Amino acid sequence: MKRVVIAGGGVVGISCALALQAEGHSVTVLEPGPVGEGASWASCGCIAVGEIVPLSQPGMLMKVPGWLRDPEAPLSLRPASALGLLPWFARFTANSMPFRMRTIAADLSRLTFAATADFKAQLADIGAPELLVERPVIKLFDDERDKATMGAAFDLARELGCIIDDISGQEAHEMDPAIAADFKYASVLRDWSFVTCPKRLVEKLMQTFLQRGGTVLPLACAGFQRDGAWVSGVQTADGQLLPADEVVIAAGTQSKGLSRQLGIPLRLEGVMGYSTGLQDPGVNLKHTVFYPAGGFGITPYESELAVAGTVEFASLSAAPKWRRADVLVKRAHRVLPGLQDSHRSRRMGRRPFTPDTRPIIGRTGKLANVTLAAGHGQLGLTLGATTGRIIADVIAGRRLGEEISAFSPDRF
Template sequence: MSVAAPELPADAPLPGLGAAQLAATHDVVVIGAGVIGLSIALRLLTAEPTRRVLVIDREGVAAGASRGNAGAYAFSDIQPLASPGILRQVPRWLLDPLGPLALRPSYLPRIAPWLWRFWRASQPARVAAAIAAQVALNRLSAEATPRLLAVIDALPMLHEDGNLHLYESEAEWRASLPGWQQRAEHGIAFEHAHGPQAIAKWQPGLSAAFVAATFVPGWATIEDPHRLVRRIAVRCLERGAGLHRASAEAIEPDAEAVSVRLADGQALKARRVVVAAGAWSHQLARTLGERIPLETERGYNTTLPPGAFDLRRQLTFPNHGFVVTPIAGGVRVGGAVELAGLQAPPDYRRSDALLAKARRFLPALRTEGGTRWMGFRPSLPDSLPAIGPARVDARVLYAFGHGHLGLTQSAATAEVVEALVDGRAPRVDLRPFSPQRFA
């Protein structure tokens, strides 16, 4: 359902600021106009309307991962990727060159230190700590998301239809039970079903290969993630934020202010700087002398036009690493993880492989007329984001590394960062999210 509210057309240039406005000292400069940066800007302005907030992005609104993701508020997705269950699947997945997980061999030397930390993060005690941290942030986000959506009149864009995890054998389903048990321990509701007939109650038209399923009611999707972020941007503008196209090259704090040096040689001055530059954020942290092991898990999808399939809710195929989601009236098919860094060109054969699988799983799926996309998930080895002050200067705040859950955790991250800017204690314990935890 669409809602009448101001829209920023897709790919509209950022409105920009004049030289005098740019030269002022801003209360907060946010680097990155993705779902994280813009949610933070909006929250800062909602809490304190007189704040002077400037958001810069080198491309535009939702130019990165926030544009084409699967649109899920996956509040019950609490397990880190680095877990014994996932590691067991890795050898099988890597055997399939277009499978759920791919590692480009030429990228192995670059990513080896990250993989080492990833492996360390899969130790049981670390996994338990990561789950507890993720539960706390997701819980706050489940509360904060309707607050954010209300501010932008987007509550009707939220579809609280739950998610259906699908299994091709009883053995596959049984292997998933420890994960469901962990969720149950954290109060997450779900319901199992067996046999095609029982599964059809939640989603008709599936291949008979699916013999078991788990329905998770506390999971929602947004009608269109790109439109959502554009809507946040418009509200930021209405509340007095500046949106300016510029590439940040370095962050340089001095006694008076924090400067953001831009690629065109200008410098912006601010009392506070928030780094929300997604998968590129570590490059900015580096200019402050900090090494943060941020990598990208590249993900692929195809968005099919309206009429592609009568999809009732988001479907997850856990053993194939992808989801099928109702988006913008159509169907988005995708997911997977490719470890190949920020420079390699997209390999859209991955989108095609996922689409071919989806066609097998949903035999009536019409696969023509799709648009393929690749996005850079910003990922830290333990699947938790980095939220908190920079080591060298607490006036610089980091808010990046949300991996598979950036949309899910955007509203919570915004409230947490606003508390930090305001000098209040945030509502979640930030120690597990410390940007310095890998140092």
């Protein structure tokens, strides 16, 4: 049995905690924030098995001037953050070459294709199978031009084994009558599903961990005690030193600063997104729907309809621009003509993004007992359970080979 300290109790950190606890370790999680209110709180809630084609698309750099000018575009770059983000962005755009996109998509598929089984096993373990809705996700397109924007990504995803069916907009309306009847095209992402409430998921994972004897301290990890290549303790924000045999850094976007203290230079930025929960939406949507032209998805959570999306490149300290969340709600009326939006609550989340869109999972070769579980970008909810399983394997010294070499923390 090892004493494991995990920095971060978001969906990824708490999934690691449960998996390590199941191996018989004594696990302490440091989580300074309200439970379940990390980035996943603002998410679309999808187990996004086919979300494997990286965000960096060919011609990315050419689009940057447009993003700087239009603060309401689905993708945007904050002018004040642009200079600081340049090194990350240069690496990001270098990954837009077709052969890099293919390699990354294949790497990600090795994780996402295991995600549904891992997630279902996790839900069975915590006794909450009802948190998953196994219903496909629908993407909607106004016309040929709009559909063509997804063409290359869909071709690559299909080539790698994703199940995407093209249907007409009318058929999408028949599948889910809340959707407007006048979309020209739609695609059904058969291998995706969604959770009924990301916050309740994280709370339930945390509750189970505590019931099984785990420790959660409502404190931030502030630093580490080192003896050469060995990290012997974790310092908390209130000055305690927690002895550790193993340390896992799973603090979302804040993993970058924590890792830097240990001499591990991660390339990690927070890509902002917004979600608005509509409490009395006036429509009975059954599927998660995405409207790529508007840059958002709509998910029917158990207690609200969430309109979430936007990819806003901004520094980690940038404040939210709530106008962006409101724009998404306005555009959501195009998708759901019967939508009512008077009762709403807004959230912002920072997706922890690496320039190659691959998460950071595994041990650093620089230290003997530090493991990273961060940088999941738009796949943190999808890959929480899978990451927990892998981190438990890594700490147990079980061989994983191919499955994780592409996700090494030392690749930067």
